[in-house]
Amino acid sequence: MRQIAIIGAGQAGLQLALGLQHHGYQVTLVADRTPEQVESGRVMSTQALFHDACETERQLGLNFWDGLCPPIEGIAFSVPHPELAGQKAVAFEAQLNDPAYSIDQRVKFAHWQRTFAERGGQVMTEQADVDTAERLSVTHDLVLVATGKGDLGRIFARDESRSPYNAPQRHLALAYFKGVRPRPGHSAVSFNLIPGVGEVFLMPGLTRTGDGAWLPYENVLIEAVPGGPLDVFGDVGDSGEQVRRMLSLMATFTPWEYDRVKDAELTDPVGTLVGRVTPQVRRPVATLPSGRPVLGLGDALVVNDPLTGQGAGSAARAAAVYLERILWQRERPFDRSWMHDTFEDYWGYARYVTQWTNALLAPPPPHVLGVLDAAQRHPSLAHAFVNGFNHPPQFFPWLTSPQEAVTFMTRHGAPSPAVHA
Numbered sequence: 001m002r003q004i005a006i007i008g009a010g011q012a013g014l015q016l017a018l019g020l021q022h023h024g025y026q027v028t029l030v031a032d033r034t035p036e037q038v039e040s041g042r043v044m045s046t047q048a049l050f051h052d053a054c055e056t057e058r059q060l061g062l063n064f065w066d067g068l069c070p071p072i073e074g075i076a077f078s079v080p081h082p083e084l085a086g087q088k089a090v091a092f093e094a095q096l097n098d099p100a101y102s103i104d105q106r107v108k109f110a111h112w113q114r115t116f117a118e119r120g121g122q123v124m125t126e127q128a129d130v131d132t133a134e135r136l137s138v139t140h141d142l143v144l145v146a147t148g149k150g151d152l153g154r155i156f157a158r159d160e161s162r163s164p165y166n167a168p169q170r171h172l173a174l175a176y177f178k179g180v181r182p183r184p185g186h187s188a189v190s191f192n193l194i195p196g197v198g199e200v201f202l203m204p205g206l207t208r209t210g211d212g213a214w215l216p217y218e219n220v221l222i223e224a225v226p227g228g229p230l231d232v233f234g235d236v237g238d239s240g241e242q243v244r245r246m247l248s249l250m251a252t253f254t255p256w257e258y259d260r261v262k263d264a265e266l267t268d269p270v271g272t273l274v275g276r277v278t279p280q281v282r283r284p285v286a287t288l289p290s291g292r293p294v295l296g297l298g299d300a301l302v303v304n305d306p307l308t309g310q311g312a313g314s315a316a317r318a319a320a321v322y323l324e325r326i327l328w329q330r331e332r333p334f335d336r337s338w339m340h341d342t343f344e345d346y347w348g349y350a351r352y353v354t355q356w357t358n359a360l361l362a363p364p365p366p367h368v369l370g371v372l373d374a375a376q377r378h379p380s381l382a383h384a385f386v387n388g389f390n391h392p393p394q395f396f397p398w399l400t401s402p403q404e405a406v407t408f409m410t411r412h413g414a415p416s417p418a419v420h421a
């Protein structure tokens with residue numbers, strides 16, 4: 001049986017490790033934290049997983065929280081009115097064909113890591129570096145680096161042709177709240193887009209209290225355009241101050257969300273996060289000093305801004321693609337060409353996620369505004385837009401082509417803007 005090492009115990013690394021274990025492989029997993037440290041650590045993400053990504057977990061029996069986690073049944077999209085305070089310029093919502101779920105990654109990763117160890121997997125707890133990869137490459141047939149946004153990912157060269165941005169496009173503030181008033185109707189990702197200023201997101205999730213009880217909660221994520229009016233978290237001192245600033249911004253820019261959150265409390269003292277992400281794509285194969293190759297996986301290679309809520313879902317998909325490719329390879333070598341092909345197989349999907357997410361970071365062009373406007377009056381269009389979050393290739397070709405946007409709108413019963421005018 002072939003030996004495989006995975007560095008990084010997050011969405012991609014753990015899912016692939018458990019998947020390979022499921023198929024009888026010997027896997028060594030390198031984690032920089034124990035499950036206890038992950039559980040008691042700071043929150044990491046809003047981690048909403050749309051249906052297709054959830055299915056990759058279900059196929060491996062890793063969906064331990066399906067009956068417990070509050071479903072995210074739809075997406076409600078709003079653009080605040082630029083002049084009329086408290087009013088919306090654009091508002092539509094639609095249900096997802098199948099719900100999305102957000103399970104606090106602290107809960108998920110800790111449980112998955114324990115499950116992997118209980119099933120006989122070998123876990124090394126250390127902050128891995130190039131020497132670690134080098135040592136593992138001597139004793140393993142394949143070494144994968146799935147360290148997310150961690151420094152080790154820098155061993156993979158940036159792919160300039162696939163990386164239009166070289167700096168963060170948003171500054172982020174995240175908080176986990178309990179006691180948030182549910183939105184009317186079905187549950188949803190509330191997606192508030194404030195053109196030129198940033199975004200405010202709310203979505204339900206599931207976490208656990210310190211004494212082990214399940215706790216449904218609401219993620220609140222503010223994404224600030226750098227230098228703009230939401231960008232006030234750079235010098236934030238503590239979580240209380242962060243929450244006060246978040247509430248104050250919501251009262252100003254999205255008062256309908258402020259009303260839901262104003263009486264809520266943090267789920268726990270480390271239920272907040274501030275940060276920023278440089279969206280970028282890296283080359284999939286790095287060469288260790290010995291000359292042996294290692295393959296990257298997940299955010300270590302493709303990291304997008306969280307505003308489309310796709311990173312964990314893409315990591316899950318990457319894990320599923322890599323698993324299938326490793327199984328197909330049987331006893332053949334995991335050489336560079338196999339590594340490149342494996343990543344390109346995944347990139348065939350991830351490139352749409354990347355292109356769509358990068359497009360949303362820029363002000364929307366008129367044809368996209370036309371689709372959003374028409375979605376308010378045409379439920380079929382709203383439904384198609386919302387369900388694109390489960391499968392971002394569906395946003396193409398209309399997202400990049402005004403002509404295709406007209407075709408897309410017409411297909412969903414919306415007269416094109418010219419006819420409408």
Ligand SMILES: Cc1cc2nc3c(=O)[nH]c(=O)nc-3n(C[C@H](O)[C@H](O)[C@H](O)COP(=O)(O)OP(=O)(O)OC[C@H]3O[C@@H](n4cnc5c(N)ncnc54)[C@H](O)[C@@H]3O)c2cc1C
Pocket residue numbers: 007008009010011012013030031032033044045046047048049126127128129146147148149150151152172174221275297298299300306308309310311312313314315
């Ligand atoms: C604010 C925010 C909100 C988000 N919201 C969503 C969302 O709603 N939906 C969604 O799909 N995605 C979302 N994402 C993105 C998502 O969380 C990530 O894309 C996803 O977790 C990436 O999975 P990964 O396995 O590649 O990396 P991670 O899940 O980050 O795992 C990497 C692991 O490697 C470990 N590690 C790092 N360096 C080392 C080292 N040297 N040695 C050993 N271990 C190491 C890390 O500690 C971590 O455990 C969000 C991200 C942020 C920041």
